[in-house]
Amino acid sequence: MLTMNYTYRIYPDALQQTELLSWLETCRGVYNYALRELKDWIASRKCSVDRCSLEKEYIIPADELFPSYHRQQNNLPKAKKQFPHLGKVHSQVLQTTIRRLHDTWEVFQKRGYGFPRFKKFGQFKSFVFPQFKNNPINGFTIKLPKIGEVPINLHPPFAPLSKGGWGDTGKGPVHGRAIGINLGLERFLTASDRSFQERPQFFKSMQRKLKLLQRRAARKQKGSQNYRRKDFHLKTAHQLCDRAQTIFAEDLNVTGLTRGMLRTDCVDAAFGQFLSLTEWVCWKRGVYFGKVNPNGTSQTCPNCLATVSKGLEVREHHCPECGYRTHRDTPSASLRERAAAEMVLDRGLENVGASGTLGNGNRLSSRSVGGL
Missing domain, CATH: 3.30.420 (Nucleotidyltransferase; domain 5)
Known part of the structure; x- marks a missing residue:
């Protein structure tokens, strides 16, 4: 079955807009930091075992493990202590930001081209709430964690799929001729x-x-x-x-x-x-x-x-x-x-x-x- 995604326009107030833009920049910083860790680890493994570059070299211990998604995700609580502004963003939003980087990395490994790039100011334009405990839709508003209720234009209608998620199946019921x-x-x-x-x-x-x-x-x-x-x-x-x-x-x-x-x-x-x-x-x-x-x-x-x-x-x-x-x-x-x-x-x-x-x-x- 073809998977269909739906886009709905939301109408945050001025304060919420400022908060959302701040979140985007924070996510961009997390994305770039995780990508820098990834690139540095790869660069440190490029030279041969018995020689080093005459110009420069990335010095990372040989026993340092690859900065995988789970390792970088588990480092987020430590990073929040060092950078308190990370705590203003919902934890799962930061996790999906790192997930986005590693999805791109996995696609690069399969295709052989398209290495992830650093995001410049304004280039990081979205973030994801991967799940909600309850249905966030209440009439014509959606309740976003740490953001609050935001007016939303629900067209086409938004229907529950299952206990674990919300969406629209993209299919009408079997009926008629x-x-x-x-x-x-x-x-x-x-x-x-x-x-x-x-x-x-x-x-x-x-x-x-x-x-x-x-x-x-x-x-x-x-x-x-x-x-x-x-x-x-x-x-x-x-x-x-x-x-x-x-x-x-x-x-x-x-x-x-x-x-x-x-x-x-x-x-x-x-x-x-x-x-x-x-x-x-x-x-x-x-x-x-x-x-x-x-x-x-x-x-x-x-x-x-x-x-x-x-x-x-x-x-x-x-x-x-x-x-x-x-x-x-x-x-x-x-x-x-x-x-x-x-x-x-x-x-x-x-x-x-x-x-x-x-x-x-x-x-x-x-x-x-x-x-x-």
């Missing part, structure tokens, strides 16, 4: 309600002019093709939300698709961006969005769940076990892809445990309307 969607290269999207959306093929439409475009790259407006694709994705997502209140899609391995034989077409279709934007649009419009296992959706009969092997050249679904065949009386969508979309819908309803409870929009009732 449900559809399943299947993404493909023959057609960009095929829905279980027999509708479809053709693939614009943004890249292929411009491929013949590629050499000319490369010559004009320095003068060409950047992002124009990406804008058209994103606009297409957003409009398609809104069209889906216009037709249903519950949407299920395949949880595609988009990274794997961009490395296969059809990688050019998959990159052009940008399935990953479409799924992310669709989930975001569903959240904005109060539509439930869920992902299902994509394995075998086009090889499984949505009527009896029997495995029906089909090659890519087979563009229809006909089950030899139960005889189920998708409708032929409308050319609105590929028969094979429509069967896959119906299978996506079935798996989605099974996952949420709501099969048969969503009214006349589910697959079984829509098929019965079709006259089977």
